[in-house]
Amino acid sequence: METSNIKVNEAEKVDNTKITAQMLSEQERLSAQIVDTRKEITELTEAELKELEKETKQFEKGSFEHLRYLRMNFKHIGEEIPKDVPITKYYRYIIENFRIMKPKEEWTDIDYKVDNSQWQRLMVASGLRQRLEVQEIPLIDRQKRIIERVRNGTDYDVHSSKKFLERLQ
Structure with missing residues (x-):
């Protein structure tokens, strides 16, 4: 009786391992498909900057909606x-x-975009x-x-240090 239970438990462990491996490979496949199509904000032409100003007039500067x-x-x-610079000194730097x-x-x-990006970077550096x-x-x-993303300044979406810390685990 115990032998059959052990075999069933081992079979369940193997199945759970396979399922976990399949889920991880699926997550990697999905994350590899995400392509950032946004434009670099510092490379906009004068016409594009005027269009941007026109678009953002509906929002108060620095408001949540604007950012x-x-x-x-x-x-x-x-x-x-x-x-x-050591990782633990990124925030101070x-x-x-x-x-x-x-x-x-x-x-x-x-300037608002640069400031918001730096704020997000500081939040991640603090969590790190x-x-x-x-x-x-x-x-x-x-x-x-x-x-590496914090070090090279890549802009990414980190709304809360909680989500960030979950990603670190």
Whole structure:
């Protein structure tokens, strides 16, 4: 009786492993199909900038809707963090080196997009610092990819540090 139970449990484990492997390969396939078709916001022509200003007049500058419109329609690649800066110091480096020097009253849509991208980057850098200070195991590939995206300034959608930390696990 016990032998048959053990065989059933082993068979269930094998099936669960196969299902988990299939789900992971399906997720990888789906994530590989996602293509970012947004334009780089810093490379817009004068006509495109005027069109953008016309489109965003319906939103209050800096409002959630305004920033969401910019995030959904335009990408921004920020400056890179030098490779000699440790991961846990990314937050401090961004604070000290990436700023918009104009007064907020003079900001354009591009400045709002740059500021929002830097804010998102700071949120991720903060999550990284807190997570990696307590993590004892070596980094996994997903963590390395997220760290590289923060380092090279790639714009991505991180609304909450909770989602980010879930992705790190």
